[in-house]
Amino acid sequence: MASRPIVPQQARGDAIVRGGKQQQEQKKNGAGNRKALGEIGNLVTVKGVEVKPNRPITRSFCAQLLANAQKEAAAENNKKQICANVGGPAPHGVAVATKRVAPKPAANKNVTTKPKPAVVEVIDISSEKETPKDKPVNKNKKEADGNSKKKSHTLTSVLTARSKAACDLAKKPKEQIVDIDAADVNDELAAVEYIEDIYKFYKLVENESRPHDYMNSQPEINEKMRAILVDWLTDVHTKFDLSTETLYLTINIIDRFLAVKTVPRKELQLVGISAMLMASKYEEIWPPEVNDFVCLSDRAYTNEQILVMEKVILDKLEWTLTVPTPFVFLVRFIKASVPDEQLESMAHFLSELGMMHYATLMYCPSMVAASAVFAARCTLNKTPLWSDTLKLHTGYTQEQLMDCAKLLVSFHSNVGNGKLKVLYRKYSDPQKGAVAVLPPAKYLLREASSVSSGSTH
Incomplete structure (x- = not known):
């Protein structure tokens, strides 16, 4: 046989007396058994919330309390979602009025009614009086402080501006690069x-x-002799009406050759004639002939001597004539x-x-x-x-x-x-x-x- 739980029994006299008094009081008030006992043990915890029922706790009543708590929780969630959709939680001074349709109490235990979704109406009410916390003074003050920090000048920028002003550079417009x-x-x-x-x-x-310093390596030639040669070649260049590039290349060939070859004084003019002949062949469309240079030199040199010196110069310069001159x-x-x-x-x-x-x-x-x-x-x-x-x-x-x-x-x-x-x-x-x-x-x-x-x- 199954064992029954042992329930402590009360004295029969006390139970009868107490039960009779309760029934008499309930009949006088017409409330039946709806008056809850004032003891701590009558508090019921539903979903972590203590609920004080006003009727005896039974299984069906406990299930009904649980269903009501779930409905209230669902309604609260709907309310929060609608507030979030409107613009987040309602700020201070804006009231949100909700109109909730309460579910009808269940008449029978077997008949279950599906609760209608809560209809929430959001009404924005702007309060005329704002509390000091709601005033945008602090926000504006922060923005003003941020702008003041951005506009503040460093010591270096201030000193630079003063220096430009002292030198009258601040007023001068920036020069543009010409294309x-x-x-x-x-x-x-x-x-x-x-x-x-x-x-x-x-x-x-x-x-x-670029020729290096060569005068110390030339025993018979000095700077004055070189200047006389260049002056004479400039005159020859003008008489032949040659291009300016030819004159610059002629002087470049002379200096580069004298930098690598020792030349006696009597052959210095021959070097100049041969250098101008080479430069004319390189730069001119119609260069002068060898006989023209022989005549200009008052026949101091022959055709063969000019051509031989031309070969010597080309050999020493390794046939490098494409050079950037000052021109x-x-x-x-x-x-x-x-x-x-x-x-x-x-x-x-x-x-x-x-x-x-x-x-x-x-x-x-x-x-x-x-x-x-x-x-x-x-x-x-x-x-x-x-x-x-x-x-x-x-x-x-x-x-x-x-x-x-x-x-x-x-x-x-x-x-x-x-x-x-x-x-x-x-x-x-x-x-x-x-x-x-x-x-x-x-x-x-x-x-x-x-x-x-x-x-x-």
């Missing part, structure tokens, strides 16, 4: 697509074909200077003066060309003396060109005083702007005199 090749886009001979690469290559190889750089730098005819003639005059003097040989061809343009602008008082466009295309600053430019201006100041006056006559022609008769650049002469006086002291 010097824009006008030659449709000119196929200008090779605008390749011009920058060509001059980058010239810059890389200009020192490879190829000068043409580009003059174009970057946006010149007039007078400025162009002055730059060529100063460059040829430098080519005639041996002291200029210590500078590379691109620096000689850039210095000639700079000295020409100083001589003609052009403003600015050196622009950002020139700095870009030459690769030199004004300070880097000062020494070479002073040297060229010093040659200009003495050009009409000596015996070598071919260049002076050539550039005194009005067709070339008569630039040789113009006074040299006073600015560079003052700089040169100050440097020389400082070195003597």
Whole structure:
């Protein structure tokens, strides 16, 4: 037999008395058994919530309480979802009114009614009075603080601005780089697509074909003899009406040959004639013949001697004639200077003066060309003396060109005083702007005199 749980029994007298009193009170109030006992044990926990029932706890009543709790939880979830869809949780000062249809109580235990979904109506009510917490004062204050931090200037920027203002640099507009090749886009001979690469290559190889200091290795030749030879070749070049490229290549061949071969004084003019013959064959369409040079030299040399010297020079130079002379750089730098005819003639005059003097040989061809343009602008008082466009295309600053430019201006100041006056006559022609008769650049002469006086002291 199954064992029954032992239930502690109460005294019969107490139970009868208490039960009778309860029935009498219930009949008086008409409430039946709905009055709950006031003991702690009558509290029922449904889903973690303590519920105080007002009727005796039975299985069916407990199931009904559980169903009601689940319905309330579902309604609460619907309410939260609708608030979230509207714009999140309702802020302070906005009331959300809900209208919920309560489910009907179950009449019979067997009949189950499906609860209708709760209908929620959201009503925004803007409160007239805002509490201090809702005021956007703090938010605006944070934004103002953030903007003030962004607008605050560092000490470095303040000092830089003051320095520019003190030097009157803040008011000066930024100089624009001039596109010097824009006008030659449709000119196929200008090779605008390749011009920058060509001059980058010239810059890389200009020192490879540059002659070194050779006067100490020539026992019978000095700087004055070389200047006389160049002056005479310039006159020959003018009489033959040869291109400027031919004259520059002739001087380059002479210097490179004298740097590798010892030449007696009586053959120096022969070297010059052969070098101009080679340069003419390289640069000119109709070069002069050998007999023309024999006649110009007053038959000091024969045809055979000129041709033999030509072979010797080519052998020593290893047939390398494609070299960047100062002329190829000068043409580009003059174009970057946006010149007039007078400025162009002055730059060529100063460059040829430098080519005639041996002291200029210590500078590379691109620096000689850039210095000639700079000295020409100083001589003609052009403003600015050196622009950002020139700095870009030459690769030199004004300070880097000062020494070479002073040297060229010093040659200009003495050009009409000596015996070598071919260049002076050539550039005194009005067709070339008569630039040789113009006074040299006073600015560079003052700089040169100050440097020389400082070195003597």
